[in-house]
Amino acid sequence: MVSSLPNPTLPRLDSLTGLRWWAAFAVFFFHLRNFVDLPAPVAEFARYGNFGVAFFFILSGFVLTWSWREHTGIGTFYWRRFARIYPLHLVTLLVAIPVFYSFNPDPAQTWVKPVDWAIFILCLLMLQGWSRDATVTFAGNPASWTLTVEAFFYALHPFITKVLRLLTGRGALVVAAGVAVLSIAGRVTMIANPTGWFALLPWPVLRLNEFLVGMCLAWAFRTGWRLRLSVWVPVSLTLAYLIGVSVLDRFALTRPLQHVMAMFTSEALLVLFSLLICAAASSDLRGAKSLAFRSRFIVILGEWSYAFYLIHATLIYLTLEIIGHRVSGLTGLLWLAVLLVASIAAAGALHVWIERPVERILRAWQNRKVNARKAVRDARPV
Template structure:
C-alpha cells in the first residue's frame, strides 16, 4: 500500500491576517454610524472581501488532499459556513426588517419571505437587485459568492492538478488580463457586454488565489520581505483611492477605477504570498501571536455580526454628528462589543457545530 500523502503545513499567519481584513471591513461599516475625517478612505474597507476571496482560493487549494470525495468536500464547506450564517441571519432579521419600516431608516426593509429564503440557501448573491443581494443579513452576500466557489473548486482542482510554477503563473496572469478586459469592455460597450452577477465577477479573485497556491505548492518561495509586501499594498491602495478622488490629475485614472477589483486582487495576493513564504521558511511572525490567531479564528463570526450591531446602535442613537476624531470612542465601543459577540458565536455555534457536522472520518 502506498503511504498517504503528508498534510501540507498549516500557515498560522494567514489566520492572523484574516483578522485585519475583517477589521478593515468593520472600519468601512462604522462610517455609517460614526464617520471620521478619513471616511472616504475607509470606504475602501469593502476591499477586505476581496482579500477573503483570494484567501479562500489559496487555502482550499493549498490544503486539498488527493482522493477527497466531492461530497466530503461539500459537507465540510457546509459545516464551515452555514450554522453561524443561520444564527447571524436570525439576529439580523430583527435589525433589518419590520412589517412597517420607518422611511427615515432606509436600511430597514419590509418583510419579504422569498428574499429571506434565498438568503437561507445562499442564492441571493446571484441577483443585481439591491433588495435581494443585501437581503437577510446584508453581510451574507459574500457567502453566496463563496458557495459558488465551493461548488466548482473540486473540478478546478482536478483540472489544474498537474500545473506547477509556470502553469500557476500563467493562470494568474491570464486571470488578470481577462478581468481587466471584461471591466473595460463593459464600460466601452455597455449594450453588448452582459453584466455578470457577483459570484462570477469575484471568481477573478478566487481563481487568482488558486493560481498562487499552485505555485507555492510547487516549492516557489519568493524572498519578498513581508514589510515590503505591506508597503506595496499600502502604496497601491492609496494610489487607487487618490486617483479616484482626483481623476482629472491622472491620465489613467478612469482605467484604474474600472479595473480596481483586479488590482486589489493582485495587491492582496502579494501580501498573502509574502506571509506564506516567510512562514514556510520558518521566519518569525507577529501574525502568529496568540491574540491575533484567536481574533483570526473569530473573524468569520465577527464579519457576520458586526454590521448588525452597528445598525442596531444607529437605530437608537442615530448618525453621530459631523466627521470628527471624537467618533473614535464609538469605534472602540463597537469593536469591543463586536469581538465579544463574535467570540460567543464562534464558541457556542460556529466551532462546535462545524466539528459535529464534519463527522469523525
C-alpha cells in the same frame, strides 16, 4: 501527467489566518462610515474597506487548495464546507432580520426594509447573491451575500482541482497571470459598455477570477514555488496605491492617472493581494516571525474573523437605530471603540459556542457515516 503533492503533510500558515482578521477589520471600517463620521484620513481609507471581500475570495481559493487532500471525496468536501459556514450563517441571519426588517418600517431608517418572506428563503438557501438587484443581494444579513459566492466556489473547487493537477508550478503561475489579464480585459469591456453582458454577470461568476488566482497560487506553492519577498512590500504598495487613488485627483496634472487607477482598482488589488498572500505564506514556511500577522492574539482574531464579519454590520445598524443619528468627533471615536470591542466580543462568543462546536458535531456525524459505510463494504464477502 497528473501532478501530485510531494509532501502530504502541509504546515499550518498562521499568517494567512492573521490576514483574515485585517481583511475583516477593513470591512468593519467600511460599514462603520454609515454611523460614524470618521476623521478625513481614516475615512479616505475606510471607503476602500469593501475590498477586504476580494481578499477573502483570493485567500479562500489559496487555503482550500493548500489544504486539499487527494483522497477526500467530493461529498465529504461539500459537507465539511457546509459544516464550516452554514450554522453560523443561519444564526447571524436570524439575529439580523429584526434589525434590518419590519412589518412597518420607518422611512427615516433607510436600512430597514419591509418583511419579505421570499427574500428570507433566498437568504436561508444562500442564493441572494445571484441577483444584481441590491435589495436582494444585500438582503437578510447584508454581509452574507458573499456566502452565495463562496458556495459557488466550493461547488467548483473539486473540479477545478482536477485541472490544476495537470499543471506544473510554473504552469499554475502562468494561468494565474492569464486570469489577471482577463480580469483587466473584462474591466475594459465594462468601461466601454457599462450596460453590456459583462456588467450583467451574477456576482459569483464575476468574482470567480479572484478565487481562481488563489487556487493557482496555492498549487504553485504545493509544487515547491516560493515568493522571496518581504510581506511589507505588498503592504506598502497597497497603501501607496490607495493613497494615490485618494490624492492624485486633487492635482490637475495627475488627475488622468488617478482616473485610470480608480477604474482599475479591483484589478490592481487582485495583484497586490495575491503578492501579499504569497509573501505571507512564504514567510511562514521559512519560519519567520511576525507580530502583525502571526502573533497569537492576531491569529485568534483571525479565527474569529468569520463570526466578526457576519455580526459586525448588524451591531453597527442596531446601534444606529438606537441612537437615531450619525456621530462624529470624540463621540464618534468612542462609539468606534465600543462597536469594535462589542463586535470582537460577539464574534468570540459565536466562534466558541456555536461555530466551532457545531462544525465539530456535524463533521463527526459525517465521519461516522463514512466509517459505517466503509465497515459494511469491508464486511462483504470477496
